[in-house]
Amino acid sequence: MKFEVKQNELINAINIANRAVSKNTNIQIHELIYFEAKEDRLSLTAFDGEITIKTFIEARVMEEGEMALKANLFTNIIRKLPNDIVKIESKDGKISIRSQNSNFNLLAFEYFEKQDLELPDTSPLEISNDKLKRSILQTEFATSLDETKLALTGILFELKDASLNMVALDGYRVALKKNSMDYQSEYENSEFIIPKRSLMEWSRIIADDSITKIYKNENDLVFQAENTTMYCRVIDKNYIDYRNIINKTSETSVIVDKAKLVSALDRAQVLSDPGRANLIRIEIAENHMIIKSNSEIGDVKEVIEIDQEGPDLNIAFNARYMQEGVRAFDSDKIKLNFKSSLNPCLIDPVDSKYEDEEFTYLVLPVRLAN
Template identity: 30%
Template sequence: MKILCDRKELVEAVLNIQRAVSSKSSIPALEGILLQTKGSDLFLCGYDLEMGMTTTLPAKVEQAGSVVLSARLFGDIVRRLPGDDVSLSVDEKNVASILSGASEFSIAGIPAEEYPELPSVSGETSIEVPNGILKSMIRQTLFAVSESDMKPVHTGTLFELSENRLCLISVDGYRLAVREEPIACDQDTSFVVPGKTLSEVLKLLPDNEENLALSIGRRHILFQIGSYTLISRLLEGDFLDYRAAIPASHTTEILVKTRTFIESVERVSLLITDRLKSPLRCVFDDNRIQLSCSTAIGRASDELEAQSTGGTIEMGFNNRYLLDALRNTECDEVKIQLSGALSPMKVVPKDGGSFLFLVLPVRLKSGV
């Protein structure tokens, strides 16, 4: 194998593909990146048996071939090369020579035959979604994905396709995030994509209205994003019946400026740390919200204006969960809907119903 390619393009491809490579595996090849010539392109692949990522970049191919190189070492080398181009040649013993400018490296590779084959997705369901819309949908639901393995299916986001709409749902036992958009689709299906996969999709997605293609099989999903293909296993299990968890009605509704509310919560939260945990006390009163907290190092309180209808309600919240919900609204004003001190807080947009966030309250001790 002998190729010549642009260093910047190679660095970008390697840095992205590296994220799908297994950091520690009983199969040595999985700790590497598969490099393979395909016509006049260089094909790169990273795979950790759960998720795989591939891409191609233009190259001057003098001799076809393939090799697996250590992702960490190869990535470190190409990032530091001085020249504009990189020459990569591999001999019959899988020793790779990397040349750029005055720098030259020689590193041991692994035969490409030892690299596991990526799963294939027979496109039982295929849809197209604008990049910008899917990026926004993932960003607004990923924060509520569970980090605990207690119920593995909740470490992913539920995708629901029905009646020309796509809905994403994440839940972790303390909060719930629902985000939906109309899309052209004539099929009804649902599946759960791992949160780790969606974080990588988020990094690859550009902010434009071009479409990306999703192919959904029985056990895997494939995202085609520009020159990148990302394939991932789907999670199995019974996802929470999220519709039953959403309060059907509310007794109090507050319209508040999102940025003002976030800044107030951040100020009062200065006394709350991982070591000094304390609920954030919120009093939703006549056209105002009063916030306070008390920890071993002191007390803090703040107040902000809001438009409210309904009675006064006093509730306690985990400050981080409340902030996560507010920061991910991506709008200037939000409606807070409440139906009691121990019922979930519902956060919805001022107009329309593109998202819905639920934050479970914590029980307050009297006199705190």
């Protein structure tokens, strides 16, 4: 194998492939990047047992072929080369890497578990990357860290009523993002639980101004955008019926400036006690929201002006759960809906910036002793 490629384009492709390289593993093939030079392009593939990523760039190929290299070593070499043409040749079990006055010679790996990475012969589901990235960021934080509840460690993709619903919940809060979109009828009433890590890696790879195509393939979902493809296994478990959790009825509603509430929660959390579930108390009265927090070393009180409808209310929350949910909204003002001090708080945007998107967040209160 013999080819030439631009250093900056090669390092960008390596950075993408490295998303599927294991950092701590005893399985050698999970530490490698597999290269294939064919016709006028170079493809890079890596997999770590959970996800597989394949990306390609243009190259001047003199001799077609394949090779595998340890990812961290190859990355360090290419990163330190000048921004110029890199010439790579594989011959007799050795690989030479040359650029200007630099010349490296490495031993090639003879074994790599080559996979069939063809796109499925099905109609893809298409979504703009900026919308997908927003939806991932608005849900991923609410997934569970408890591996015994495997379904809740992923994000639910639910296709229903011309909408893609993305749902995350961990037993204490629910993040729901609805995206209106067109898709083939074969996808209607389909649902998949996708591991959080797979979606986070994909969101770091894709560019905002492009499209992601999602293909269904037996036990896998395939994500494809521009020159990069990712294969990930879905979580084969049943998801909780989140619709029964979200109740729109309320007794007390308040409209509040999102930025002011985030800042107040940030300051209140400084003195919240981790041993008491990062507890904050919220009092709603006379068009003001009073946020209180205390610990052994002191206390804090924040007062925010609000538009209040309904009776006064005292309620308590885990500060982090409330803060993460509020921060996820892209609107300037949000509406908090309360039924009682023992029922969940349901939060909606007042002035969403995106007409075909809806984001809803639900957080359970902390029960207080009298």
